[in-house]
Amino acid sequence: MKKTLMMIYGIVAAVSVLLLPVVGVAAKGKPVITRHDASYMQNAIHFIVQWQSSNPVAKVRVSAGSEQKEVSVDEYDNRRNPSGYEGEVTVIANMTPGLAEAVSYVVQLEDDLRQRSDLATGKLKPPRGARIADDHWGRPAPVGGQPAPGGQGEIIDKLLGVMQRHDTPPFLDEIKVNKISATKVSFSSKANDDKGLKEIKFRILDPAGAVAKEQSLTGLGLVWQGATDIFELAQGNYTVKAQATDTAGNLSQERSATFAVTGEPVMPPGPLTVTITPQAALDAGAQWRVDGGAWQKGGSSVAGLSVGPHSVEFSDVAAWVKPGSQTVTLENGKPGSAAGVYGQGAPGSITAAIEPQAALDIGAQWNVDNGGWQKSGATVSGLAAGTHTVSFKDVPGWAKPGNQNVVVESDKTAPLRGTYSQSTGAMTVTIGPQAALDAGGQWRVDNGEWQKSGATVSVLSAGAHNIDFADVAGWSKPVPQTVTVESGKTATGAASYARIYTTNKDFDEGTLVGLEHQTVSDQLQLSKTSTTLPFIWVPNSNEGTISKVDSRTGTELGRYRTGPTTGGSPSRTTVDLKGNCWVGNRNTGTVVKVGLLENGQCVDRNGNGKIETSTDGKALAWGQDECVLLEVALSKGKEGTFKPGAGNVPYDSVPGPRGIAIDAGNSLWAGTYGTYTYYYIDGASGTILKKIDVSSVGHMAYGAVVDATGVLWSADLSRSSVLRLDTKTGSFKAIPLGQQAYGMSLDKKNHLFIAGWCSNSLARVNTATGQVEWRKPTGDSCSRGVAVTEDGDVWVANSYSNTVSRWSNDGQKKITIPVGNHPTGVATDAEGKVWVVHYGDSSIKRINPATNKVDLEKAVGGPHYGYSDMTGIVARTMTTQIGNWTVMLDAKADNTKWSTVTWNGAEPQGTAIKVKVRSSKDKQAWSAWEDVQKGVALKATPDARYLQVEITMQILSGEASPVLSDLTIQIK
Incomplete structure (x- = not known):
């Protein structure tokens, strides 16, 4: 037409x-x-x-x-x-x-x-x-x-x-559940897209909403019609959801269907029986058939049909108006039936009007006696006089009218009206964490009013609705979601905000050590200013302990035994890149590692959920402090690594470890005075990785540092020389100094400064060439420890002069500062101030370089015989360049499930960015650190309210700094 x-x-x-x-x-x-x-x-x-x-x-x-x-x-x-x-x-x-x-x-x-x-x-x-x-x-x-x-x-x-x-979203039809057996199902549907279907994903959800099974169908072309694999499921109620994706990434409306697996066997349906009236039509030859099969008499049955829809039609009979074709759906184990009424005389018709227009717009239709679907206002003619059943089509989001029985008269049109009513349901969405909610986290449906977490929005039409989330400063909002509302039910949704750190203000919520965001704003890079953690580790040589002191206040934060007796004579204290302290015991031939409690480096050995350790000037018994981590014995031929307090350690006074230095990989070089050996020790496990015998040059280690190229420099007091040991190749040589060699330190210009003890001189060695550039008399008496401040000035402790002298980098003495009884060592702290420790009494003092005066004095422990890298500033800024940013997120909800940590930035060649996390319920007891892989789900970090993140950025070679642009903590 x-x-x-x-x-x-x-x-x-x-x-x-x-x-x-x-x-x-x-x-x-x-x-x-x-x-x-x-x-x-x-x-x-x-x-x-x-x-x-x-x-x-x-x-x-x-x-x-x-x-x-x-x-x-x-x-x-x-x-x-x-x-x-x-x-x-x-x-x-x-x-x-x-x-x-x-x-x-x-x-x-x-x-x-x-x-x-x-x-x-x-x-x-x-x-x-x-x-x-x-x-x-x-x-x-x-x-x-x-x-x-x-x-x-x-x-x-x-x-x-x-x-x-132009590309429209793909279309996906309703899901049909196919029950294959007592426990097996499959699903069928059809879909199409004008550009091509990329994938259709089916997910089976258990009553808890967890995915029980899933399948992705791919390679589908423009049009697909078919079924999934067969899934075997346990008894229970399930929901299947499906969504199509086209080649442009557009998503179809999500379809869903609920079903139950009862465990009951799937039985074939019973026979289909069709009755025909009136008898006169039967006498005239009226018959029926199913799915185009053989003609059957009225009242007869057809068996062996499958579960699902079947088409029933009626034969033409002279002088009679046959019933319209019908669709009969057979169910599992149940018989089916239908009835056909023949009419005599001229046929009539039915016309039906459907309202409202909104229901028509999405497919509302009607039919007569299960015949073809008709639009509103259409007329179905050729109906036999008598009663006919008018049914209405299911439309998503609408409740259809009930079936109507309509009496058709000959040569007349019977009118009727069907009114759809909109099906409604509700929705509630929970969002977290509480910290994001406190900052303004909310949700809304279909661009409506903003809602708080857990709120319910009612009177929503059945069907798909769009959920989005409010912007919150400092938080990354969840991606929008599509949630399907069913009539008379409350749909649920859940989402979590992610904490994102990306501005100066964000980064200032944590603690920066060796990192800054001033050179380039809103990102972290390594600071060009030397700095370290705010602690100094001081040996108490007469009592066999070392003390951890807050370099900002002078408060003693912990005292730790370094052996089973007081006679170990701890001396060289050197701090590693994580803030832990290694100390050499001269009289027992061991090196001991003590963990930094404030950086989570201690181990809960007894498993009671807390760290037993000293927190003031009182030391715990040997083997009882859970921050005393490792004891490495260096007795020649009996070397080994032991748990403190385990016993059977071969203590030996002969080795006398005195050269203690940290490398860029955070492992330890320990040189012995009496056995002419350097040991390379794994910084984490304490395992001895290799030994280098330096007896060929008669080297007796007295102090050590590692420079930026990985070369170890070791002082030899007895032979007035310094050893240059290439840690990459193991090659070494002794460089004569023309003076005694005692304390040493490095600057950023390839210089090594060496105090000459009672030679009363100071020498500078070029670390690039190995040449002694100058040696100058000090005018002081018996110099020991050496430190270098950010301005390049050199600070020297003069034991018998009871002074500290300050020198320019080129060897000009600037000032001599009286400090008291027998100073031995000096070290630069996190604020650039210079600490001096005394062997003649228990004093430790701090000098302000701005005034060249002592601005803080404390009595700590006993006499302090130490002149190594007591604050770790040499290792962190001269041996390598390293910085840390540590931040703690309070989710404000117990048992928060931490998901992933991701970050963006730059890692030029020769640099590294490492991330680790730990959690706590109360900020007192913390879990073990877990190393993080970017974007990979955390595995070992327990659910808890607090999460602490530590970023470590390091230059391993070259001068370019790594950059952290942002970091995001995702919560489940």
Whole structure:
């Protein structure tokens, strides 16, 4: 049936026809334009469009000049043929008066599966006699040449591009649950997309919402219809959800269906029995059949049918009006039935009106006696006189009208009305963590009012709804979600904000050591200023302990035994890159590692959930302090690593370890005085990795540092030399100094400074060349410890002069500062101040370089015989360049489930960024540190309210600094 969808009557001025050849049977799932005609009418273009399609065509789109038309095609305009459907419509497109140029146009079809035809394009010349200056079609046209940019030619070209690129979300039909056996199911559906389906994902959710099974279907093309694999499930109630993704990444509406696995066997359905009335029709030969099979008598049964829908039709009988065909759905283990009523006399009809329009817009329809679906206002004719059943189609989000029994009379049309009512449900969404909620975290549905976590929004239409989340400073909001609401039910959703650190203010919430954000704002990079952790570790040589002191206040924060007796004579205290202290015991031949409690380096050995350790000037018994981590024996031939307090340690006074230094990998070099050996010890486990015998040069280690190139420098007091040991190759040589060698330190300009003890001189060695650049008399008596401050000045402790002298980098003495009884060692702290420790009494003192005066003095422990890297500043800023940022997030909710940590930044060659985390319920007892892989779920970090994150950034070679741009903590 040819149908005009829109008509503007006028006089045809000229005709130009473009005829496309028939391209054959339409490709499956895609309509084909077999012909289109275009001709001018008064101020309009008249199009006739014909098609062939596997599915009924639903829409025709035409664009001509600046005019665009989209018309809907009635199902009666689609005529059945052996290849599918054919049809024809007429479309009228208004034109702007005054156009005398050729007009470009585009035609496209869309079927009821939303599949689109290829574009048909053409150009229509103006009718004969049309003049540029005077348009006799309408109003006068302006005089001019070619169309200006943006005119009709350019518009249509752009329109072509837009239409070709236009991409709609894929369509996915409802899910059908197929029960295969007592415990096995599969799911079927169909889907299509105009650009191609990339994936359809099916997920089976258990009652708790967890994914029980899932499957992704890929390689589907433009149209898919089929079923999933067969899944075997335990008894219970389940929900299956499916969603399609097209090749452009668009998502379909999520479909869902609920079902139960009862464990009961799937039985074939019982027989289908169909009765026919009245008897007179049966006597006249009325029969029925199912699915096109053999004809059956009324009241007979057909067995062996499958579960699912079946078509029942009735035979033609002379002088009788047969019932319409019916669809009967057979269920598991149940018989089915149907009834057909033949009528006599002239047939009648039924017409039905459906409301409201919103229900019609999404597919509301009706049928008679389970026949074909009809649109609102349609009339079904040829019905036998008698009672017929009118049913209504299920529409998502709407409650359909109940079935109606309608009495049809001969030669009359029975009217009826069906009213759909909108199905509603509710939704509640929980969001976290509480810290994000306190900062303003909220949610909303379909751009409505903002809601708090746990709030319920009622009277929502059944179907899919969009959820989004409020912006919160310092937090990354969850991605928007689609939640499906079912009628009469409350749908639930859940999401978590992620804490993101990316501004100066964010970074200032944590503690920065060796990192800064001033050079480039809103990112972290290594500081060019030397710094370290705010602690100094002081040996109490007469009592066999070392003390940890807060370098900001001078408070003693802990005292630790370094052996089972007081006679170990701890001396060289050297701090590693994590803040732990290694100390050499001269009289017992061991080196001992003590962990930094404040950095989570201690171990809960007895498993009671807390760290037993000293927190003041009282030391615990040997082996009882859980911050005393390792004891490494260096007795030649009996070397080994022991747990403190375990016993059977081969104590030996001969080795006398005195050269103690940390390398860029945070492992330890320990040199012995009496056995001429350097040991390389794993900083984490205490395992001895290798030994280097330096007896060939008679080297007796007395102090050590490692420079930025990995070269170990070791003082030899007895031979007035310094050892240069290449730790990469193991090669070494002794460099004569012309003075005794005692304390040493490095600056940032490849210089090594060595105090000459009672030679009363100070030497500078170029670490790049190995040459002694100068040696100068000090005028002081018996110099020991050496330290270098950020300005390059050199500070020397003079034991018998009871002073500290300050030197310029090129060897000019600036000032001598009296400090008291027998100073031995000096060290630079985190604030650039200089500490001096005394052997003549228990004093430790701090000098302010700005005033060259002592600004703090404390009595700690016993005499302090030490002059190594007591604060760790040499290892952190000279041996390598390293910095840390430590931050703690309070989720404000117990048992918070920590998910992932991700970060962005730059790691130039020769640099590294490492991240680790730990959690706590109370900020007192912490879990063990877990090393983090970017974006990978945490595995060992317990659920807890607090999460502490430590970022370590390090330059291993070169000068470029790594950069941290942002860090995000994701919560489940």
